[in-house]
Amino acid sequence: MHAIIDYISSYLTSDKTPGxxxxxxxxxxxxxxxxxxxxxxxxAMNWLERKILAHMQVRLGPMRVGPHGLLQPIADAIKLxxxxxxxxxxxxxxxxWMAPLIVVLAAFTVFVVVPFGPTHAITDMNIxxxxxxxxxxxxxxxxxxxxWASNSHYxxxxxxxxxxxxxxxxxxxxxxxxxxxxxxxLHGSGLYGVGGAGAGDGTLSMIGIVRAQQEQGVWxxxxxxPLGLIAFFIFAVSMVAETNRAPFDxxxxxxxxxxxxxxxxxxxxWSLFFLAEYSxxxxxxxxxxxxxxxxxxxxxxxxxxxxxxxxxxxxxPGITFLFFAAICFYNAVRMPKHPLFRxxxxxxxxxxxxxGLIGLALFVPAVSIRxxxxxxxxxxxxxxxxVYIWFRGTFPRYRFDQLMQLGWKVLLPMGLGVLxxxxxxxxxxxxxxxxxxxx
Amino acid sequence: MLHITTLHYLVLxxxxxxxxxxxxxxxxxxxxxxxxxxxxxNAVNLNLVAFSRLWGGLHGQVFAIFIIxxxxxxxAVGLGILIAFFRNKETVNIDEVNLLKW
Amino acid sequence: MTPxxxxxxxxxxAAIMLIGGILVITRKNPVHSALALIxxxxxxxxxxxxxxxxxxxGVQIILxxxxxxxxxxxxxxxxxxxxxxxxxxxxxxxxxxxxxxxALGGLFIAVYAKAEKIFxxxxxxxxxxxxxxxxxxxxMLYGQYMFAFEIASLLLLVAIIGAVVMAKKRI
Numbered sequence: 232m233h234a235i236i237d238y239i240s241s242y243l244t245s246d247k248t249p250g251x252x253x254x255x256x257x258x259x260x261x262x263x264x265x266x267x268x269x270x271x272x273x274x275a276m277n278w279l280e281r282k283i284l285a286h287m288q289v290r291l292g293p294m295r296v297g298p299h300g301l302l303q304p305i306a307d308a309i310k311l312x313x314x315x316x317x318x319x320x321x322x323x324x325x326x327x328w329m330a331p332l333i334v335v336l337a338a339f340t341v342f343v344v345v346p347f348g349p350t351h352a353i354t355d356m357n358i359x360x361x362x363x364x365x366x367x368x369x370x371x372x373x374x375x376x377x378x379w380a381s382n383s384h385y386x387x388x389x390x391x392x393x394x395x396x397x398x399x400x401x402x403x404x405x406x407x408x409x410x411x412x413x414x415x416x417l418h419g420s421g422l423y424g425v426g427g428a429g430a431g432d433g434t435l436s437m438i439g440i441v442r443a444q445q446e447q448g449v450w451x452x453x454x455x456x457p458l459g460l461i462a463f464f465i466f467a468v469s470m471v472a473e474t475n476r477a478p479f480d481x482x483x484x485x486x487x488x489x490x491x492x493x494x495x496x497x498x499x500x501w502s503l504f505f506l507a508e509y510s511x512x513x514x515x516x517x518x519x520x521x522x523x524x525x526x527x528x529x530x531x532x533x534x535x536x537x538x539x540x541x542x543x544x545x546x547x548p549g550i551t552f553l554f555f556a557a558i559c560f561y562n563a564v565r566m567p568k569h570p571l572f573r574x575x576x577x578x579x580x581x582x583x584x585x586x587g588l589i590g591l592a593l594f595v596p597a598v599s600i601r602x603x604x605x606x607x608x609x610x611x612x613x614x615x616x617x618v619y620i621w622f623r624g625t626f627p628r629y630r631f632d633q634l635m636q637l638g639w640k641v642l643l644p645m646g647l648g649v650l651x652x653x654x655x656x657x658x659x660x661x662x663x664x665x666x667x668x669x670x
Numbered sequence: 671m672l673h674i675t676t677l678h679y680l681v682l683x684x685x686x687x688x689x690x691x692x693x694x695x696x697x698x699x700x701x702x703x704x705x706x707x708x709x710x711x712n713a714v715n716l717n718l719v720a721f722s723r724l725w726g727g728l729h730g731q732v733f734a735i736f737i738i739x740x741x742x743x744x745x746a747v748g749l750g751i752l753i754a755f756f757r758n759k760e761t762v763n764i765d766e767v768n769l770l771k772w
Numbered sequence: 773m774t775p776x777x778x779x780x781x782x783x784x785x786a787a788i789m790l791i792g793g794i795l796v797i798t799r800k801n802p803v804h805s806a807l808a809l810i811x812x813x814x815x816x817x818x819x820x821x822x823x824x825x826x827x828x829x830g831v832q833i834i835l836x837x838x839x840x841x842x843x844x845x846x847x848x849x850x851x852x853x854x855x856x857x858x859x860x861x862x863x864x865x866x867x868x869x870x871x872x873x874x875a876l877g878g879l880f881i882a883v884y885a886k887a888e889k890i891f892x893x894x895x896x897x898x899x900x901x902x903x904x905x906x907x908x909x910x911x912m913l914y915g916q917y918m919f920a921f922e923i924a925s926l927l928l929l930v931a932i933i934g935a936v937v938m939a940k941k942r943i
Binding site: 432435 | 846
């Protein structure tokens with residue numbers, strides 16, 4: 232009994248992730264926490280997408296199911312679970328069954344290395360970013376299988392187009408990522424600092440990349456301005472194309488191919504694809520946040536450094552949650568005073584109270600120190616989710632040949648150019664020495 | 671049996687190699703023959719990495735990476751040949767590839 | 773990333789690889805063979821992790837399972853397989869092929885029986901520093917094996933051009 236308690240509590244004073252420390256109990260706890268958080272995030276994304284798209288299109292979105300449609304995702308989930316499970320007649324049963332599983336597995340396994348904080352990751356692999364890119368490329372297999380197993384031409388066309396698009400944009404993503412990995416090997420600080428000839432070791436591990444940003448004192452989106460910005464832009468466009476979202480959603484848009492590769496899927500199997508799509512969006516946004524936007528670091532880590540600024544920024548998580556609670560209370564007060572709306576009003580009040588309590592708990596320094604990193608990471612990823620929805624509401628759809636042209640003829644040369652220029656900037660002292668020796 | 675030595679990995683590699691050889695020699699479908707060739711290359715990779723672990727240097731791992739790159743190039747060219755052939759003869763049976771010119 | 777419970781995981785992944793290999797060579801449907809091969813490749817990536825080779829494992833997942841097998845699945849979908857699935861699957865010299873493979877297996881057994889003499893077990897003395905595997909492989913790729921690296925990139929260029937030319941309908 233004492234041995235078990237010692238095993239559990241021995242991790243609490245460690246400064247490594249549970250996987251690196253080898254503590255299996257905490258690995259399981261973190262896995263459950265990430266899984267639960269991801270499920271909540273996908274449900275919230277469903278509601279947010281419908282509401283935000285609606286407000287961008289000057290309408291209200293779901294308002295009936297709960298207060299302001301807050302229970303709409305739950306109603307959708309219940310409907311999908313109760314639907315009939317249809318399999319096409321000549322479909323290949325085993326492959327039809329496996330395809331959504333592979334896509335969901337690929338989308339969820341990626342979160343093993345996502346760093347929510349310096350020790351708040353399930354594990355810290357030596358090849359973190361390589362693992363994330365590789366496992367997210369396994370979802371292409373699931374899509375190809377789904378299209379082929381449905382034994383119908385709409386899904387087959389949709390699957391071929393979708394997988395061709397994903398494979399093409401993976402290359403541009405990889406080039407943008409490599410140019411960031413180059414920068415992690417430098418020692419200098421500031422926007423253009425390089426740190427002398429023979430700069431130190433680079434790293435592929437996600438926590439190492441954020442630590443490199445911390446040591447160099449600048450988020451990599453601003454490093455070697457404007458190269459970091461261009462690399463970030465290439466990655467942002469590629470990640471939208473990689474997850475088959477608007478404006479690159481020709482393969483699954485309703486007006487084009489009757490829902491593409493998941494046409495023949497119904498009920499729970501369709502919801503698995505949908506879950507995998509949102510998880511993949513969160514996963515690639517996590518990559519972008521870790522690599523360019525400083526991961527769990529608070530904004531302005533160097534420009535506004537010092538203890539008072541640290542304290543001021545540590546109040547922001549609590550203030551954010553209290554702000555959300557205030558919005559809930561305001562809307563609850565403004566609900567119609569009819570007795571039919573009593574349950575909804577009480578529900579909204581209760582939700583506001585829960586958010587307020589979380590906000591107040593975040594003011595306690597002991598909690599705030601541990602949870603602050605997770606809050607900043609989640610806030611940045613939420614910003615990306617909003618930009619995804621914004622893109623969907625704003626841009627018209629790309630035609631498929633325009634899409635492929637963009638991936639191969641525009642983003643790939645741009646990625647190569649950014650890589651070469653970043654390498655030249657990074658090796659500038661060595662190049663200077665070489666030139667001086669030649670002259 | 672319980673302590674995993676290098677010999678365990680070598681036996682596994684040998685078994686995969688034999689499975690690949692049987693696949694290349696006995697199947698008629700060209701795609702499955704190409705996949706058996708990939709099995710053979712993977713068995714060789716496993717041997718290389720196992721020996722790299724035994725002797726401590728990283729040479730085996732670097733060679734394994736080169737072999738993976740090589741396998742990608744070869745799969746691409748082989749499948750291109752298959753598509754060109756299929757367009758002419760409408761079959762994926764390697765027993766039908768028996769004319770020098772048609 | 774120290775391997776934990778190595779015997780259990782080795783036997784598990786070895787079983788998955790062998791079953792996958794057997795399924796690859798015996799399935800009638802090429803798509804099922806391709807899926808079995810993908811499973812075998814992913815199990816092999818896990819075995820690479822046990823052999824202190826995380827970089828090779830990552831390369832295997834990205835290139836082999838996520839690249840080459842997608843290429844195979846594309847081609848299988850483009851080449852109609854219904855007719856080929858109705859034909860005979862094993863060719864007429866399957867007996868000779870299997871006998872040759874068994875003979876090769878006998879040769880392997882004869883060599884591996886002397887394994888203890890060739891590479892004794894206590895020869896494993898260096899535990900590679902698992903934190904610096906990628907950096908070590910990189911310094912070798914760009915140092916000692918630079919020439920091979922450039923030739924591999926040339927090979928890939930030739931393969932791309934060759935595959936595009938061969939798959940075109942009209943050159």
